[in-house]
Amino acid sequence: MSFTLATWNINSVRLREDLVLKLLSEQAPDVLCLQECKSPVEKIPTAGFEALGYTHMVARGQKGYNGVAILSKIPMVEAGAEDFASLGHARHIAGRLENGVTIHNHYVPAGGDIADRDVNEKFGQKLDYLTDMRDAFRTSAPKRAILVGDLNIAPREDDVWDHKKLLKVVSHTPIEVEHFNDVMTAGDWHDVTRADIPAGRLYSWWSYRAKDWDAADKGRRLDHIWATGDIKDAAHSSRVLRDARGWEKPSDHAPVFATFDL
DNA sequence: ATGGTTGAGTGTCAA
Numbered sequence: 001m002s003f004t005l006a007t008w009n010i011n012s013v014r015l016r017e018d019l020v021l022k023l024l025s026e027q028a029p030d031v032l033c034l035q036e037c038k039s040p041v042e043k044i045p046t047a048g049f050e051a052l053g054y055t056h057m058v059a060r061g062q063k064g065y066n067g068v069a070i071l072s073k074i075p076m077v078e079a080g081a082e083d084f085a086s087l088g089h090a091r092h093i094a095g096r097l098e099n100g101v102t103i104h105n106h107y108v109p110a111g112g113d114i115a116d117r118d119v120n121e122k123f124g125q126k127l128d129y130l131t132d133m134r135d136a137f138r139t140s141a142p143k144r145a146i147l148v149g150d151l152n153i154a155p156r157e158d159d160v161w162d163h164k165k166l167l168k169v170v171s172h173t174p175i176e177v178e179h180f181n182d183v184m185t186a187g188d189w190h191d192v193t194r195a196d197i198p199a200g201r202l203y204s205w206w207s208y209r210a211k212d213w214d215a216a217d218k219g220r221r222l223d224h225i226w227a228t229g230d231i232k233d234a235a236h237s238s239r240v241l242r243d244a245r246g247w248e249k250p251s252d253h254a255p256v257f258a259t260f261d262l
Numbered sequence: 263a264t265g266g267t268t269g270a271g272t273g274t275c276a277a
Binding site for chain 2 (some may be wrong): 207209
């Protein structure tokens with residue numbers, strides 16, 4: 001079977017229900033992973049999603065902050081949710097498809113403004129979240145698995161608009177990239193997007209604060225699709241739907257897509 | 263160096 005998966009930080013699923021419906025209608029991914037839903041699960045507006053055929057959902061939520069959900073046209077059952085770094089935040093949900101593939105959807109902490117855990121507790125929480133992910137994958141090696149989400153780290157020089165300018169900016173600091181790479185190694189995860197699009201500037205997020213985000217193009221690739229080594233070769237057709245960043249009242253993130261033949 | 267914008271929810275924090 002072949003299925004297309006998308007991941008999107010929606011920055012409030014209730015405020016942007018119409019944008020989710022637009023994406024589902026126009027792009028019709030089989031599975032859509034959302035982050036920053038900013039909603040309790042029972043207040044996620046599922047009726048419209050169901051009407052478009054997305055009758056399966058697994059989610060974790062909380063009022064006002066965080067929140068992750070997976071919508072699917074393909075039968076899917078919940079496959080766990082973990083509270084990495086014991087923050088008490090709704091940042092992870094996993095679902096399992098009929099073909100035995102597990103999809104992990106993560107919203108990694110942004111980490112605040114200062115890249116020093118001694119003066120910024122949020123930065124420490126971000127590093128701890130990644131360390132807990134690494135340790136979990138060392139304990140139990142994932143198989144036939146996909147990991148997506150807003151990982152809030154742009155690991156490569158061509159994942160940011162200016163590598164040198166961003167070396168001290170949270171999301172692109174060497175210690176974050178080191179933690180990011182340790183998670184990948186521990187789970188035998190492979191970067192699906194960069195396997196398909198190996199070189200060149202590629203972004204999935206542009207700040208709301210830029211006057212003209214499109215022309216300035218000061219973006220970062222914060223949103224990722226990974227696959228374990230046993231299924232990585234099944235992935236193809238990766239893309240970022242940059243257009244979505246220009247929609248009316250947009251999220252500051254654009255959706256990232258990949259297709260898997262499994 | 264600083265400030266710029268947005269969302270949730272009504273203070274101001276988080277991003």
